Amino acid sequence: MTDLMTLIQTRRSIRKFQDRPVPEQMLHKVLEAVKWAPSWANTQCWEVIVVRDPAAKEKLQASLPPKGNPAHSAMVQAPVVLVLCAKTKSSGFYKEMPATKFGEWMMYDLGIAGQNICLMAHSLGLATVVVGLFDHDKAAEAMQIPAGYELVTMIPLGYPAKSSSAPKRREIAEFVHYDRW
Amino acid sequence: MTDLMTLIQTRRSIRKFQDRPVPEQMLHKVLEAVKWAPSWANTQCWEVIVVRDPAAKEKLQASLPPKGNPAHSAMVQAPVVLVLCAKTKSSGFYKEMPATKFGEWMMYDLGIAGQNICLMAHSLGLATVVVGLFDHDKAAEAMQIPAGYELVTMIPLGYPAKSSSAPKRREIAEFVHYDRW
Numbered sequence: 444m445t446d447l448m449t450l451i452q453t454r455r456s457i458r459k460f461q462d463r464p465v466p467e468q469m470l471h472k473v474l475e476a477v478k479w480a481p482s483w484a485n486t487q488c489w490e491v492i493v494v495r496d497p498a499a500k501e502k503l504q505a506s507l508p509p510k511g512n513p514a515h516s517a518m519v520q521a522p523v524v525l526v527l528c529a530k531t532k533s534s535g536f537y538k539e540m541p542a543t544k545f546g547e548w549m550m551y552d553l554g555i556a557g558q559n560i561c562l563m564a565h566s567l568g569l570a571t572v573v574v575g576l577f578d579h580d581k582a583a584e585a586m587q588i589p590a591g592y593e594l595v596t597m598i599p600l601g602y603p604a605k606s607s608s609a610p611k612r613r614e615i616a617e618f619v620h621y622d623r624w
Numbered sequence: 625m626t627d628l629m630t631l632i633q634t635r636r637s638i639r640k641f642q643d644r645p646v647p648e649q650m651l652h653k654v655l656e657a658v659k660w661a662p663s664w665a666n667t668q669c670w671e672v673i674v675v676r677d678p679a680a681k682e683k684l685q686a687s688l689p690p691k692g693n694p695a696h697s698a699m700v701q702a703p704v705v706l707v708l709c710a711k712t713k714s715s716g717f718y719k720e721m722p723a724t725k726f727g728e729w730m731m732y733d734l735g736i737a738g739q740n741i742c743l744m745a746h747s748l749g750l751a752t753v754v755v756g757l758f759d760h761d762k763a764a765e766a767m768q769i770p771a772g773y774e775l776v777t778m779i780p781l782g783y784p785a786k787s788s789s790a791p792k793r794r795e796i797a798e799f800v801h802y803d804r805w
Contacts, residue, residue, distance in 0.1 A: 446625050447747040448653060451660045451740055472629060474796045479632045481742065483756060485791040489799055496803040528805075535756070544760050545731065545776070551756070554735020559632055561662065562743075566628040575664060575716070575732070579725050587805045595726070610666040615655045618670055622677040624709075624768045 450566055455609065457570030458517040460601035465523050469567045473525070473600065476563035480556040483534040483548045489556045492526035492586055499585070500524055503597060506582035507574070514574045514599065521599030525560060526586060527553050528594045553595050560598055570603035631747055636790065638751030639698040641782035646704050650748045654706070654781065657744035661737040664715035664729045670737045673707035673767055680766070681705055684778060687763035688755070695755045695780065702780030706741060707767060708734050709775045734776050741779055751784035 445453075470493065477489060494500055497519065503526070504518035518524060532539060535548030561571045574597045583594040626634075651674065658670060675681055678700065684707070685699035699705060713720060716729030742752045755778045764775040 444625055444627050447628065447631060447744060448656065450628060451657050451744070454660075454662070456662060471796070474800055475629065476632050477799070478793050478796055479635075480739070481635070481637060481754065487794050487799070490801065490805075491799055492801045492803070492805060494803055499803045542757055545774075548731065548756060550726065550729065550731035551735040551738070551777070554732040555739040557732070558661070558736040558739045563628060563632070573662060575729060576723055585804075589805060592805075593726075596732070612659050613668050615652070615659055618658070618668070618672055619655055620671065620673045622673070622675055622680045623766075624671075624673060624770060624773075 445566065450562055454561055454565040455570070455607050456572040457603045457605070457607065458514050458572050459604040460517065460521045460570065460599065461604045463522065463602050465569060465601055469569060470523065472567060473560055473563050476559040477556045480552070480559050482552040482555065486533045486552070488530040488533040488549050488552055490528040490530070490592060492528065494524040494526055495522065502585035503582055506577040506585065508576070512574065512576050514572050517572055517599040518574070518597070521601040523600040525598040525600055526594060527557055527596045527598065528588060528592050529553055530592055549593065550595065557596060557598065564600055568602070569600055571598050571600050573598055626747065631743055635742055635746040636751070636788050637753040638784045638786070638788065639695050639753050640785040641698060641702045641751065641780065642785045644703065644783050646750060646782055650750060651704065653748060654741055654744050657740040658737045661733070661740050663733040663736065667714045667733070669711040669714040669730050669733055671709040671711070671773060673709065675705040675707055676703065683766035684763055687758040687766065689757070693755065693757045695753050698753055698780040699755070699778070702782040704781040706779040706781055707775060708738055708777045708779065709769060709773050710734055711773055730774065731776065738777060738779065745781055749783070750781055752779050752781050754779055
């Protein structure tokens with residue numbers, strides 16, 4: 444078993460996948476990790492589409508720019524693409540009114556749920572990459588997302604075919620302040 | 625050592641803290657977990673203010689509504705409050721222009737970093753609660769946040785004084801779809 448710090452430090456965004464299915468029990472664990480994510484007032488605004496159908500993955504891939512998104516081939520190569528959607532006007536809202544200056548908090552809550560997915564996958568020996576740069580309306584149309592929901596990110600999931608080195612991080616001293624900015 | 629699934633399932637939002645400081649090496653690990661969070665094109669938009677000064681914590685507490693936020697007393701009771709801020713127009717942007725229909729992705733990235741904080745704290749026996757409902761401009765003024773940054777969430781951190789039961793979650797079958805909505 445790997446400790447959490449090692450999991451967090453060794454998780455990489457992987458864009459090359461083996462031609463090998465994701466075992467059902469592993470997929471279940473990844474979805475269980477979403478279930479237990481915290482959320483704004485426990486609103487649990489997430490919805491997840493598990494995409495395995497090759498034709499559906501191609502439709503999703505078509506929503507990415509042909510150049511400029513390095514995850515383009517991963518969208519069809521990965522055996523599974525998890526599509527993260529959110530109910531709108533739920534997280535961050537109180538009686539249908541925004542409760543803060545930021546309005547929607549669905550992005551914050553999907554960030555939490557998404558990280559649970561990536562960490563759980565990594566702990567099982569699976570790899571992920573969070574895809575955010577694409578035509579969201581085009582992808583939503585392909586997935587038949589109903590009104591009142593948004594398709595936000597897509598996460599290819601599978602066994603990694605290639606490791607990658609960690610992109611450079613800012614040191615703690617570069618982003619931490621004490622008692623005030 | 626606790627496995628990741630157990631950590632994810634047993635993490636609770638805790639609002640009662642012991643009067644006991646957070647050891648420096650634990651705080652360092654929590655900040656290290658932020659450092660290794662993934663982010664939009666590795667933009668790492670996060671900034672963290674470690675607040676331990678009682679007067680500063682009181683100022684932050686004053687930005688919460690006196691009623692309606694159950695974390696009100698936690699803001700001064702916790703030995704540490706981690707204030708999560710973000711650089712704006714960074715995550716989700718390309719050449720200073722929004723790259724997607726959602727504009728800012730700082731909320732998504734802070735959700736990821738925030739979950740790393742909560743999981744790492746829990747793995748060390750510390751407790752957290754994510755506070756999002758408060759007057760963000762008032763808190764930002766108290767922390768002297770410069771232009772071009774937003775103060776987004778505040779996370780009281782310390783040894784838990786009280787456990788709590790898990791709020792009810794939607795079952796996997798209630799939020800998962802296959803191949804399309």
